[in-house]
Amino acid sequence: MTENNYEQVYFDSYKSKISGWFFESKKNYESVIILFHGTGSQKDFGLNIIAKNLSNNGISALIFDYRGFGDSENIKGYPKRYLSAKHQIEDILSAVKFIRHNKKIKKIGLFGESMSAALAMMAAKDLESKKKPIQAVYSQSPACFEFPKWPFAFKKFIYKSIFLDLLFRNKSIKIYQTSPKDVKCYLPDSFCFWPIIPDKTLGSWNNKIPARSIFNIAVLVLSGKIKRNLRKIKTPILISQGSLDRFLGSSFKSIDKMFNNNKNVNVEIYRYKGEHISALPMVNKKQYEVDKKKYEHKSNTYYPEIYKDLFPVYLKFFKKHLTYKNISYEFRKKVFN
Secondary structure (H helix, E strand, O other), rough: OOOOOOOEEEEEEEEEEEEEEEEEOOOOOOOOEEEEEEOOOOOOOHHOOOHHHHHHHOOOEEEEEEOOHHHHOOOOOOOOOOOOOOHHHHHHHHHHHHHHOOOOOOOOOOEOOOOHHHHHHHHHHHHHHOEEEEEEEEOOOOOOOOOOOOHEEEEHHHHHHHHHHHHHHEEEEEEEEOOOOOEEEOOOOOHHHHOOOOOOOOOOOOEEEOOOHEEEHHHHHOOOOOHHHOOOOOOOOEEEEOOOOOOOOOOOHHHHHHHOOOOOOOEEEEEEOOOOOOOOOOOHHHHHHHHHHHOHHHHHHHOOHHHHHHHHHHHHHHHHOOOHHHOOOOHHHHOOO
């Protein structure tokens, strides 16, 4: 254990070494939550705080960097910070395998943020199909349910960047805005993200991803694969969304249509007043004070109260579903029969 109360762990994912931090709960070693970072992020961007709080409240937690992020090895044959749903889901399944085989823990919950919120649900569906289900999924600010409505000028910049990277394999673009008016980045209106980024980051994080990663995300969304896979998911799911979330405004209607009044799923939807990223704990309070004066959207002032309010909501959800006696007979019957 380190001074931060976690164990440095490593596991393999398709011949690459994944780096993770395991926060063991002293109260309960029977269950664990595996947490996944969002687009262009990594495990030290607030997930470490959540994991520590979970372990202090009776549930062990594992956080890790996807291949190509943080201090994990790259996907073989691909550049650093390459985004691909296929590869990231492989990493999630490798993490579940590590917990089951190395830590000998059977009760598992998944926690995904942003793009990983959708991938966590897809991974759970994959495990269902293999008759190896996990117990619960929490999807925080899920992305990739609808294609974003980008302005023409922004589309032109994105499409040109993707074309150049597909052709020459050397074009990267910024992930987050470096000023409120910066539009040449993957996530417009993302200046408020900086309070979750520590001054000293793991690995060689530099706010850039290969432009063709965006092509992969676009194909995932436009293919409709997420919606097809999740319409009949049986694993219990809690989805949280911010009412001021401009990244996912078009996802509200899509998620409601998929899950509300759908008798084939066990999905709860929780809405809070806040931004896409504001449900993550602050890491860099100094940067927050700078952002608060410059950033134009009022939701930026909600840090860090939303996280404090939301944590008990998903903690209660996980405690309910990570106790075997609380796993309903009907859920076990649907999955295993």
